[in-house]
Amino acid sequence: MSAVPRKILCLPGYLQSGKIFAEKSSGLRKPLTKKLNLDLDYISPPVVLNDKSELPFSLGTDEEADAKWKSIVESECNRCWWKHTEPFGYEGFDESLKYLVNYIKExxxxxxxxxxxxGAAMAAALNNVIEDVLPGHPSFELAIFISGFVFTTPVxxxxxxxxxxxxxxxxxxxxKVKVVEGFEKYFDASKAAGHIVNIYxxxxxxxxxxxxxxLSTIYDSNRLSVLEHDGGHYVPSKKHFVNPIIEIIKDVLDTKSNL
Known part of the structure; x- marks a missing residue:
């Protein structure tokens, strides 16, 4: 591994801040930083939800919803990479992409x-077009997607x-599905040169x-590692599952450093 920490940009999920994502992913974050000397930069999404009515789901009864929404706002988690609009809208995606480009520049x-x-879907989209939207910035050596997806609509x-x-x-x-019109280039992985670790x-x-x-199918299988667990919608933290991830990433980055 390089003595100079490699920087990894970390994108949280819907209704998460960078701080909360760092906490939720501690089981993976700690070995990545301590064992592999990676510098993980957790950032918060730029799109702000101003009212619970903007959520695509209910938070419960009126009283429950008010309490939950208050907690979400107080923890600064009323954020996302885009707002869900029907039938297949992604309001705020362009804003988020520009935000990420400027953040990486700085x-x-x-x-x-x-x-x-x-955040994984956003990471995949950025990973696939990074050299186009940010000329001079090389392709990411490594992209890690956890519970990610492609923007699709039924054929x-x-x-x-x-x-x-x-x-x-x-x-x-x-x-039976196709990429949502207007987003095809973001899920065309032909220019993505790094290794993909897809976890779900x-x-x-x-x-x-x-x-x-x-999401796995859009990438070259020679540059793809898939790790499946039997759990739900979370970042795995058990050592028996995390350790193989660490070994894959170590091997990928060691290989890159020797090129």
């Missing part, structure tokens, strides 16, 4: 990127997207595993 370069859930307008999420065979899923849970009810498995 604080980079970064050798890698890591994202969780909505057949009569298909319900939520029904498609129930599909188990990723090849069948691929045939088979019990994930928030981002069904078929969506994360579909």
């Amino acid at each position: 604080n980079g370069p970064y050798q890698g990127i890591l994202g969780f859930s909505q 057949n307008e009569n298909d319900d997207k939520y029904d498609l999420f129930e599909i188990q065979d990723v090849d069948v899923y691929r045939q 849970g088979t019990g994930d009810a928030t981002v069904p595993s078929v969506r994360s498995r579909h």
Whole structure:
């Protein structure tokens, strides 16, 4: 490993701040920093949700919702990379991309990127176009996606997207979806040169595993490591699962340093 820490940009999920994501990912963060000497930079999403009515789901009864929303705001987690708008809207995506480009200009370069859930989808999009949106910045050596996904819409307008999420065979899923119009370049991985580590849970009810498995298919299998756990929508922290991730990343970055 290099004596100079490699910098990894870390993107939290929906309704998370950089601080909260750092806490939630401590089981992975600590070995990445202590064992691999990586410099993890956790940042907060720039898009602010001003009212609970902007959420794509209910927080419970009126009283419960008010209390939960107050807690979200007080912890500065009323943030996201884009707002969910139907049927397939991603309001704020362009704003977030510009924010990331400017942030990297001021604080980079970064050798890698890591994202969780909505942050993983954002990380994938940026990973795939980094050299186009930020000329002079090389491709990330490493991209780590946890519960990530591609922006998709059904090929057949009569298909319900939520029904498609129930599909188990990723090849069948691929045939039934397409990238949302206008976002094709962000999920074209032909220019992404680094190694991809794609992590997901088979019990994930928030981002069904078929969506994360579909994300894997856009990358060259020779530059892809897939790690599947039997849990849900979270960053794995158990040593028996994290240790293989650390070994993969160590091998990837050691190889890069010897080129």
